[in-house]
Amino acid sequence: MKKLTINSSKSSDMFTQIHECIQGNLVEDWGESVLTFNTTIGKGALRTIDFNWGVSLIDCNIKLNEETKIVFDTKDLAPIEFIFITSGYFEYSENNTDSYTRLEQFQNTIISHKRDAEKTFLFPKNENLKINFIRINRQEYLKKKHNNVSQLNQLLVSLFNDSKGEATFQHGGSFSLRIADEIKLLNDIDTTNGLLRSLSLEGRLYLILSLQLLEHKNFEENMNLPEAISKEDILKIHKLTTYILEHISETISITILSAESGLSPKKLQLGFKILYSKTVNEYVRQLKLEISKDYLKNTDLSVSEIVYAIGIKSRSYFSKIFFEAYDVLPTDYRKHLKNKNASLR
Template sequence: MKELTIHSSKSDDIFTQLQTCIQGELREDWGESVLTFNNNYGKGTLRTIGFNWGVSLIDCDIFLNKEIRIVFDTQDLAPIEFIFITQGYFEYSENNTDSFTRLEQFQNTIISHKSDAKKTFLFPKNEHLRINFIRINRKEYLQKKNNNVSQLNQLLVSLFNDSKGEAAFKHGGSFSLRIADEIKLLNNVDATSGMLRSLSLEGRLYLILSLQLLEHKNFEENMNLPEAISKEDILKIHKLTTYILEHISDNISISTLSAESGLSPKKLQLGFKILYSKTVNEYVRQLKLEISKDYLKNSDLSVSEIVYAIGIKSRSYFSKIFFEAYDILPTDYRKHLKNKNSSLR
């Protein structure tokens, strides 16, 4: 096991100290700091981006050859950290003890440790890890106009107003594939540089943060996942989304998905409703429409060919549901895309 000690709670300082320890390459571009490494420690990429009002993002896509313990030993006021793991797991301890809490894939987690306590992250070896940390410096964030912190539940209001870091906070909440999907979009923002990229990243980040806050609210109000949906069921549903994408041109029925996943139709419907706020059919239809938009924008396929490619039998039905979703017909949408001055580009 390798142990690293970090003496700052600021994201940029953390990256500088990590670079010194693991001997990776640190570069900065358009307000983003990116640390890449491929050595005895393992390989991967870590990225941090700072935004206004004390909000920052750290995301990790790493594979470690050895177990790494990172100890944060600082007297700074700890940030509030909204953590979400889309692949793998890691463990957390507030006081650098051997008593760790395992943070699971797809689980919404919020933590903040006391100013006089050491925070420890234990990352496993031989595990592909994809982890997002949204970090909020509470003092800076409270200076933000219309921060609306007072509208949160009492637990989070107290946390944001704990200006001395006198209390520890840990929330291990429900599992959410909706948040996982939004993080995937965050990590695939296609604007290459400059203002467009910064605005896209910031918008996605705040959407993810709002979903994490909403999950906490629902959890505290006992609106979390029912016992009928287990973690294993969630993983099966997550795998189904890949199956749906790969078979988008087929007639995808609930019975087909039930056979593919081993979940009953009732459990499938319950799982999609909880995790995506949609029925199975609503989810499949939305995905077909999103793919059709991409075809209209980036291919020369005719509308009839697109209808066939996404597995819808009737062109008139496709036009109907496309209009219901986007308030424009597919043919008109493509015409607008060809106009460089159109706001729909």
């Protein structure tokens, strides 16, 4: 087993120590550090970026050749960590005990350990790991004007105000594919302009954080649907989203999706409601509309051709639901984009 001890809670210091251990190539630009490696330890990429008011992002896309334990041994006030895994799993313990909590794929997790306690992450070998950490230095964040911490539920209010780090906090909440989708969009942000990239990353990060806070609120207030769906069902529904995208030009019904996934129509509706806060039809329709916007913006396809490409039979119906969603007709949306581009020349 590989073991690495980290003695600072600051993202930049952590990255320096990790780089010293695994080597690789470290690139820093516009406050963003990206470490790529392909060594005897494993291969992959780690990224960190610090934002204002004590908020930072660390994300990992790695595969390790041996089980790896990272021990955080620091006297610093521990950050509040919002963790989401889109691929794989890892385990967590406090005080370096042999008792570990397994953090699961697609589950919303929030942790913070006591100031004097050790925190341990145990990563498995030969597992494709994609993990997103949003870390909040509570002392810095509370200096932010209109931080609105008081609007959170009492558990999180007390956690944010625990300036001495006297409490342990661990929340293993509901599963969410909506958060997984937003994290994919976060990782897909690609622009050569450093300022635009930083702003895009920060905006997407705060959206993800708000969804994680909302999940915690709903979980604590028992607002999630009472019926349960299994991890296997979640993976089947996640796989279905790829199927829907690949067959977007076709008629996609609950009956077809039920046959494709092996889940009953009732289970499908329940799963989409829990994981996306949408019915199956609402999810499919929104995806078709988002793709149509992309076609209108980036292609010369006519509206009729776009309607055919996204599998909607009626142009008038398409115009109706497009207007309901975006408060503009498809033709006017395209005209607006053309006029805007012309004014920039």
